[in-house]
Amino acid sequence: MRSVKSWGAWMCQATVMVVLTVAFDVHAANGPLDQPLMSKPVQVRFDGMTRQTSVTGEVPSGLCFSFSLPEEWRLTAQGVKSALSDVEIGVSLRSAAELRDMPQPDLASRDAAFLQRDYEELLGRPAQSVSLSSQGGAKRWSATWIDANLPTASRAMTVETLIVPLSNEWVLELSLSGIDTKDAYDSLAQRLLARLKVQGRASCQG
Numbered sequence: 001m002r003s004v005k006s007w008g009a010w011m012c013q014a015t016v017m018v019v020l021t022v023a024f025d026v027h028a029a030n031g032p033l034d035q036p037l038m039s040k041p042v043q044v045r046f047d048g049m050t051r052q053t054s055v056t057g058e059v060p061s062g063l064c065f066s067f068s069l070p071e072e073w074r075l076t077a078q079g080v081k082s083a084l085s086d087v088e089i090g091v092s093l094r095s096a097a098e099l100r101d102m103p104q105p106d107l108a109s110r111d112a113a114f115l116q117r118d119y120e121e122l123l124g125r126p127a128q129s130v131s132l133s134s135q136g137g138a139k140r141w142s143a144t145w146i147d148a149n150l151p152t153a154s155r156a157m158t159v160e161t162l163i164v165p166l167s168n169e170w171v172l173e174l175s176l177s178g179i180d181t182k183d184a185y186d187s188l189a190q191r192l193l194a195r196l197k198v199q200g201r202a203s204c205q206g
Contacts, residue, residue: 042091043204044075055080056204057091059170064204067195079175086178087188090161096169108163111171112141119143119159136193139163162189166198 042057053073056066072083079091094111102110112132120126120143127143134140142160149155162174174192179185 041075042079044073044080046072053080055091057093057172058201058204059093059166060095061167061169062201063166063170064199064201065164065166065172066197066199066204067192069191069195082178088177089188089192090173090175090177092173092175093166094171094173096171106165107168107171108139108165111163111173112139115141115159115161116143135162135189137165138193140189162193164193164196172196 042055044053044055046053051071053069053071054066055069055073056064058064069080069082069089073080073089074083076088079089081088094114096107096110099107099110099114102113104110104113109132116127116130123145125145128146129144131142132139140160140162142158144156144158146156160175162176164172164174166172174189176185176188179188
């Protein structure tokens, strides 16, 4: 785990993070942190007839997850990216074993607290605003840092991720970036959660 202890160093790091910004200053939580690795990269399949892209991934416990997206999306090192825009979705897994030291009562809340702690250690100061809300069966975590020296119009930087419990042992982290408006962000987040399926691994093969 990396940490930054001075505000000057934080500002240097924040400038790097602004590369990930969207118009309303929300950043993917998959940016500067050391991310949990997928056991295998997700699989991405585009159907030219339906103009839909299916995304599937394996979970080490013998499960798989899948969701569909409109139009064509392509595989990246962090997840998937739209072929028609700058929108990206970071996809990562985290195990309950990594979160065992967190005191929160459920796995998704422990993951949110884990992300919060890591970002505050990385940035060297607490967030001015933190939100954790339920959305479907998932949690939506966000944290905001505000400073006059930030190179954004609002002088604020927000990191956010959707946390989806897949089982008692694993959570899925989905981080959206490159989106123009908050309404578009909310729409894509709702679509992801509505289309997300968790099944036995055999259901995602073939």
